[in-house]
Amino acid sequence: MGAGGGGDEEGEGGTAGSFIYSFVARGTMVLAEYTEFTGNFPEIAVQCLQKLPSSNSRFTYACDHHSFNFLVEDGYAYCVVVKESVGKQICMAFLERLKVDFKKRYGGGRADTALAKSLNKKFGPVIKEHMQYVIEHADELIKLLKVKAQVSEVKSIMLENVEKAVDRGQKIGDLAEKATDLRCQAQDFKKKGGQVRRKMWLQTMKVKLVVLVVLLLLVLIVWVTVCQGFDCTK
Template sequence: MVKGGEEGSWFIYSFVARGTMVLAEFTEFTGNFPAIAAQCLQKLPSSNNKFTYSCDHHTFNFLVHDGYAYCVVAKESVPRHVSIAFLERLKVDFRKKYGGGKADTASAKSLNKEFGPVIKEHMQYIVEHAEEIEKVSKVKAQVSEIKSIMLENIEKSVDRGEKLTDLAEKTTHLHSQAQDFRKQGTKVRRKMWLKNMKIKLVVLAVIFLLVLIIWLSVCQGFSCAKEEHKTENSIPETP
């Protein structure tokens, strides 16, 4: 039984491991989920793949790639593709920072100190952008479905001995559909970027307004400068 966690939370615990040794981890809760995740890690196949285990209304999701294992423990209500999206982001960021053997030369303690807060940031990002991730996942699923249909049609066409020209036309049409879905994914990512920029601009505008309001309230408009000028002019000269 999984003990610990908090009602309403999405991700409970996450770590990055090399083989079976945990290099960096993060959690805000107490419980036995790290021990259960470690047991699952011991049983993971070494091949590059994605794995999900369920235990007591929680899912233990793993992404294995090039000898490293990325794990996140999530509430059972969190869709699997959302957890996998989190692990993909975690893998890309970790490889960017510690690729090329850098992780092999660094100690687990220093890695955990540096990358633990990064895991937290990725958790927050996934929760805040769940809607956009859902749209991107749907687009990817549609592209994958089209690829499967394309391959299936090619196999059937070969079996029936259809003309190569007809086969090329069908393949071109399916490829065009796949490109349309990729364009949709690009639009979604652009929309996410614009949304983030709008938020930043709004925050800057609010900060500017607050500073302006404080300045006006203290100085009562431009009276500060005027009063200071008058004070300087009213000082009598010393004989």
Template sequence: MGQQSLIYSFVARGTVILAEYTEFTGNFTSIASQCLQKLPASNNKFTYNCDGHTFNYLVDDGFTNGLYFVQPAYCVVAVESVGRQVPIAFLERVKDDFTKKYGGGKAATAVANSLNKEFGPKIKDQMQYCVDHPEEINKLAKVKAQVSEVKGVMMENIEKVLDRGEKIELLVDKTENLRSQAQDFKTQGTKVRRKMWLQNMKIKLIVLGIILALILVIVLSICHGFNCH
């Protein structure tokens, strides 16, 4: 990845650019500023293509700073061939740095370009890091994307079940049926064991009765009836 892969970056509050950094000149700064004013509210990540370059935006969820609600927006202009993962990863890193430094500070009231001296070097450092470590950035971005995708699928599956009350009821009914079947099986098992025990006792009593009868017959035959002496 060459030095020119990330061209220009800024941090804004609303449409007010607070800090920016670039080593190049051109009309990309005004184009990026114009796009910032027309970002849709449907998502927090956007990429626009223009003449072999991409204008990548990340809009933060925002944070409260005293009486003010601050919603920063981050932008980086990149060479289109670098793809989306490196620019978005760069914006995430800049966002983390900006939130740590200004989350409870002057981001809410700072005027245009007033944070250039303080935060411009940090933008430069992150830009250089992403340019120098593209493989690491791409790898981390892919892992993060896979985790997000898995979370999305899991949540979607749960929502599908919740949206269909019939299915939830069926699941509950099935569970209750399984419990009922288990209880019936346990009851039937107890009945079978009791029945087998009774049958065994009957057999034992019958055998005992036969043995006693045989003993009685033998005794009577020896004693010629009940006249034994």
């Protein structure tokens, strides 16, 4: 495979035919790599690596019937180059296995000061083992990935239903709160209505008393006028 186009890769058995090249890098520095092929895959992969953002992410680049797959996490990049016939899910499953194994062996800062390709001797064979495992168990991994995808889909549906239920609960809560407010307003209205009725009754009684007093005064005045005093027996 040429730097920008085609070429030949020569296999030495084992993983020949699908998984071509893989590495683990800190930033843009390759710490460990493995391949059974000759070619310029490492150069192209490093060129792609230098263009990747430093944030956690996943990327796939296609070049000359091959795909360059990257998993970037916590400042480390995991790469695998495969033929285009290999599915992206299988590539990511391989990179996840590679990442977990690398962190298990070199986590906690043990690889933070490692020099370029200084881990080749110890971790290179480990990369080969993961390649062989993924190739030999590809069908199982595909089934597992499908199950995980289904679980993820079910989880998403459940979360969506929970959110809807919570939203409905909030709406019910809002209605209950409004009902409580209306009930309080009704009680206040009833209380104020009672106060108004009592006030009107008192005012009515006052008017009646005033009228009664006026009538009594008129009767008294007529009595005094007719009788020329309080005694009408004279």
